[in-house]
Amino acid sequence: MAEKYYKQGADEVTFLNITSFRNSPIRDAPMLDVLKLAAKTCFVPLTVGGGIKDVVDPDGTKVSALEVASLYFRAGADKVSIGSDAVNAAESYIANGNAASGTTPIETISKAYGVQAVVISVDPKRFYVSDPKQCKYNLIETKVPGPQGEKYCYYKVTSQGGRKVHDLGAFELCQICEKLGAGEVLLNCIDKDGSNSGYDFELINQIKSAVSIPVIASSGAGKPVHFEEVFKNTKADAALGAGMFHRGEYTVKDVKTYMREHGLLVRIDDTQL
């Protein structure tokens, strides 16, 4: 699969949630084999997400998030994507009186491998407010008013696929994680996920204004025009597609050809050595 995407012209391939570690020691995790195989034929950056945290093997051995990440890097990953642990890190940063502990996976992994190796994966969910003064989070004025005609909204951070909503804004989370050593933001959107209706531009622009690290737009891509729109309406550094490629509705090449026909600068690789 990864090789197929590489050959179609993907600028990067991201693996998410391929493995859970519940039943096997981390060193035998199937993800490592998937990566090793992919890295042999995919000559673009590879990112792995899901399970980058302190784990305990079935025999009781503790494996730190840094060690888990090291296994991935050695198997051929260029970056790891940290999701729920980014929320934990930001929450403890705030609980600590806005001070870094030095022990979170974002900090330990970026210190050892550089900030460019650490992507945070954020799952924001939109909340509406009518009175901007009554909100402690960074707000935006929205063009898509809420059910009661609210003109303002903010995004709260969620985990567990949107099921758990945290008392933390996505804007604030990204700023904290950048301070801790994140090098890139993979920006999902719970309201758009799986909708195939296009990206949430307001969210992307808000997060771009929060951080100076690159932001990858995710959630909502269903057809090539969505990629054109996201780059023309936001300052996103990259855009990610999953289901539309997985279901075979479009290839990466279809998307890039479309983007180029609409004047966007995309990489078209050589066709042979």
Next chain:
Amino acid sequence: MAKEIVHIIDVESGNLRSLQNAIEYLGYEVTFIKDGSDPALQEASKLILPGVGNFGHFVKQFRQRNFVEPVQEYIKTGKPLFGICVGLQTFFSGSEESKDVDGLGLIDLQLSKFDDSDKSVPHIGWNSLSVPKYNKDGKTLYSMYPDSYYYFVHSYAAVVSDSQIAKIESQGWDLAIGQYASEKFLAAISKDNIFATQFHPEKSGLAGLKIIQSFLKQDKVGFIKTNSSTKTDVKIETTPTGLTRRVIACLDRNQKEETSET
């Protein structure tokens, strides 16, 4: 016929598997050298110095593992050496990233951090370059083509002014110039048997593999071959940073389960 061996210096500061995969893909064998005292270094006929991560950490490791003298000796023999990313940076006199650590000083210039007031830092993504000295005659160095894009990932670079470019060129260096938003930097450097890139050719698709192949075959100067699939009648934008619009394909197991159920 036995495969030719390519030696790679490994100070164990990061992932070299991708580079190894790329070289093996091109039909060579890889041997890693982890200490300058390793006799394999004397036997090496093609040597690569890849680097990832922090400049200071990398150069300290390089020194502690006794690489400085043997690599300088290697350079004197005239055999080819290829530095990648922090490997390139090691050839400069130092870096703002770690002021207390000296590089090899082949080029007298301090690396500095990109200015993040007009762009994202780190510089991550696909950018282009030019080799002014050769491009004007339709030629280029080591298959670095002006219409190709190469994968960069770094915060520090040899940021240069036009006068610095002229000065370094006058010292015999051939330079590939990259541009990230308003800043010019050295995307690649070459002099005699030394070649180095700031970008990662092993992560730059077929365009990148071509560069590694040209180094391994020592095809130094050649004509630019235009990639016909990049021709278009549409007016293509100029992005503010020079980077292309990145398209990422994601494999998500949760997605897989979703579709297999329906």
